[in-house]
Amino acid sequence: MLKTLVQLLGEDAGILRRYSWMAVLYGALCGLSIASVVPVITHLLNNDVRGATPWLLALLAGVILCWGLRRHVEQAGIRVGVAILQGARHRLGDQMASMPVGWFSPQNTARLSHVVTQGMMSVAQLPAHVFTPVIAGVITPLVLVGALLVLHWQLGLIALLALPLLAAVLGLSSMLAKRADSAFQQRFAEASQRVVEFAQAQSVLRAFNGEGNSLRLLEDASLQQRRSGMRLIWLSSSAAVMNSWVVQAVFAALLICAAFWLNSELDGGLQNGDMAALIAALLLVSRFVDSLQEVAGYSEVVRNARGQLDAIEELYAVEPLPEPDRPQIPRDSAIELVDVHFRYAAQEAEVLRGLNVRIEAGSMTALIGESGSGKSTLAGLIARSFDVSEGAVLVGGVDVRQIASAQLAGQISQIFQSTYLFTGSIAENIRLGNPDASDAEVREAAELAGVAEIIARLPQGLETQVGEGGTRLSGGERQRITIARALLKNAPILLVDEATAALDTESQAVIAETLTRLRGQRTLVVIAHQLSTIAQADQIIVLEDGLIVECGAPKQLQAQQGRYAHFLKQRQAAAGWRINQQVPTGARN
Ligand SMILES: Nc1ncnc2c1ncn2[C@@H]1O[C@H](COP(=O)(O)OP(=O)(O)OP(=O)(O)O)[C@@H](O)[C@H]1O
Numbered sequence: 001m002l003k004t005l006v007q008l009l010g011e012d013a014g015i016l017r018r019y020s021w022m023a024v025l026y027g028a029l030c031g032l033s034i035a036s037v038v039p040v041i042t043h044l045l046n047n048d049v050r051g052a053t054p055w056l057l058a059l060l061a062g063v064i065l066c067w068g069l070r071r072h073v074e075q076a077g078i079r080v081g082v083a084i085l086q087g088a089r090h091r092l093g094d095q096m097a098s099m100p101v102g103w104f105s106p107q108n109t110a111r112l113s114h115v116v117t118q119g120m121m122s123v124a125q126l127p128a129h130v131f132t133p134v135i136a137g138v139i140t141p142l143v144l145v146g147a148l149l150v151l152h153w154q155l156g157l158i159a160l161l162a163l164p165l166l167a168a169v170l171g172l173s174s175m176l177a178k179r180a181d182s183a184f185q186q187r188f189a190e191a192s193q194r195v196v197e198f199a200q201a202q203s204v205l206r207a208f209n210g211e212g213n214s215l216r217l218l219e220d221a222s223l224q225q226r227r228s229g230m231r232l233i234w235l236s237s238s239a240a241v242m243n244s245w246v247v248q249a250v251f252a253a254l255l256i257c258a259a260f261w262l263n264s265e266l267d268g269g270l271q272n273g274d275m276a277a278l279i280a281a282l283l284l285v286s287r288f289v290d291s292l293q294e295v296a297g298y299s300e301v302v303r304n305a306r307g308q309l310d311a312i313e314e315l316y317a318v319e320p321l322p323e324p325d326r327p328q329i330p331r332d333s334a335i336e337l338v339d340v341h342f343r344y345a346a347q348e349a350e351v352l353r354g355l356n357v358r359i360e361a362g363s364m365t366a367l368i369g370e371s372g373s374g375k376s377t378l379a380g381l382i383a384r385s386f387d388v389s390e391g392a393v394l395v396g397g398v399d400v401r402q403i404a405s406a407q408l409a410g411q412i413s414q415i416f417q418s419t420y421l422f423t424g425s426i427a428e429n430i431r432l433g434n435p436d437a438s439d440a441e442v443r444e445a446a447e448l449a450g451v452a453e454i455i456a457r458l459p460q461g462l463e464t465q466v467g468e469g470g471t472r473l474s475g476g477e478r479q480r481i482t483i484a485r486a487l488l489k490n491a492p493i494l495l496v497d498e499a500t501a502a503l504d505t506e507s508q509a510v511i512a513e514t515l516t517r518l519r520g521q522r523t524l525v526v527i528a529h530q531l532s533t534i535a536q537a538d539q540i541i542v543l544e545d546g547l548i549v550e551c552g553a554p555k556q557l558q559a560q561q562g563r564y565a566h567f568l569k570q571r572q573a574a575a576g577w578r579i580n581q582q583v584p585t586g587a588r589n
Helices: 001-034 037-045 049-098 104-151 154-200 202-206 212-269 272-297 299-317 374-382 405-411 426-431 439-450 450-458 475-489 507-518 531-536 554-560 563-575
Strands: 333-340 352-359 362-368 390-395 411-415 493-497 524-527 540-546 547-552
Touching: 001 037, 001 049, 001 104, 001 272, 001 299, 001 475, 037 049, 037 272, 049 104, 049 299, 049 439, 104 154, 104 272, 104 299, 154 212, 154 272, 212 272, 212 299, 272 299, 333 374, 352 374, 352 540, 352 547, 362 374, 362 531, 374 390, 374 493, 405 411, 411 475, 426 439, 426 450, 426 475, 439 475, 450 475, 450 554, 475 507, 493 507, 507 524, 507 531, 531 563, 540 554, 540 563, 547 554, 547 563
Parallel strands: 362 524, 362 540, 411 493, 493 524
Antiparallel strands: 333 352, 333 390, 540 547
16 A cells, blocks of 8 residues: 555655654554553542642643644645645656557556546545544554553453454455455446446437347346445445454453453452552553544545555556667568567467568558457557567567667557547647648648648638547548648558548548558558558458468459458448459559
């Protein structure tokens, strides 16, 4: 827990250390103040007011000090929370910038967004509202155990043994409740996803009168969530009861021991001093049990906080891809895969299983294959979004792991199906491709990507604000801006995830024009869905279940009458389309 907080606080970690020591000191001072009641009672019951006076003064000073220190501890806790909110997002941003691009799948991004919103807020509230009473609730009883040991060693011993017992029971109940909680969180996320899907699909569902099936999925997910919620309630309440019971059991054990003590004293004739010691011991026991009860009461909150901190810890555990000690410079823009194997996680099956292929510099390669065959994964490995599990990916004859990440990023431009624009103007978004580009170069890239038509309609032209995520533009318009961005970058390798037929046809036309224009000038690797694109390629790679099942020029593959020829027939039949193997005029310029 502390390690994650220290990571979150970075150079501000000193505030947390100071706060922790103050909280420990506060707990100890509370314990000492309570313990000083013992001599006060003992002296007063023996009619020794003079002897009691210094202890009374000490008690008073202790109470005042505790009160003052508590305020400082609270303020320090709030300072830690503020430091977390001010700096941790920035530090998480640094961590994100170092994480492999391949890590940012939709699921991981959703988890990340939960951490930086809800998680961070809960964690920031911990020091002031949870840690102070918990730290004091642990330290105060330790001091009281010491006092009890001095007063009556048997009582002290029982109190001492109660501490590890209570820790074990708290740990066990927290583990049980944590399991139920993670099951509930998972069901909750699933049910939320179903609801969002249901809302998003309303137009389709109504058009096709298909609400029944979707509603059933929604109801199933809600039922699962309800069941896991019931289990969570049952286990959490049982855990709370178990914690409370064990504290009460400790109290009972201490009382029984005190009763035996009283009995033995009665047998020998009860003295005033014994009576005073017994009353003082009972007072210590009651304060000891109160503190334990307070810690037990916070166990649920601490467990929830642990969950949030675990999620943050997971983010910090993601290792950046290693940078080479002696970076090498790629010779050209050729790409080669040498016996490439890849799996997303150690326990998962391989999604690429021994790929060998060479993509010549300046050539155009189309990747085709069924959904899930591994096309995007292959493209991601070329850009080193993640590292291969076995084998090597070479760019310009150099293993991508031996190329400095900035150098490799400079070699590769990418056009994705999903587009993202940053808040700012159209020009600023295009300029991201090359921050040093002149206005004329930005305008030229905009022209080439078909952005000129968009800006002609907008009164502020290139300076028009796109809105957060580009929400003021249509999907096709956003895509063209990202194409302009990629063109402005002017990298020797261009990876393109071509739009499927269902997506914006105008953007597809711009991508097709871009490919035609760049053909022969850049190394083009296209996850191709359009027959016209595939026909332009110098080389086609057919992927099936993580294997290259065919590779060669379009004509050569067509003649083989294999997978590609079959794929062509299917697509032509579906589209009523005849493929023209002639390269379009102007394609090679
Ligand atoms: N982040 C990920 N974590 C785990 N498995 C993944 C991840 N991304 C993809 N996969 C799996 O890897 C396999 C190959 O996926 P990939 O996206 O490369 O295929 P694809 O051919 O590009 O599919 P599509 O055409 O649908 O985009 C699939 O089985 C997919 O489920």
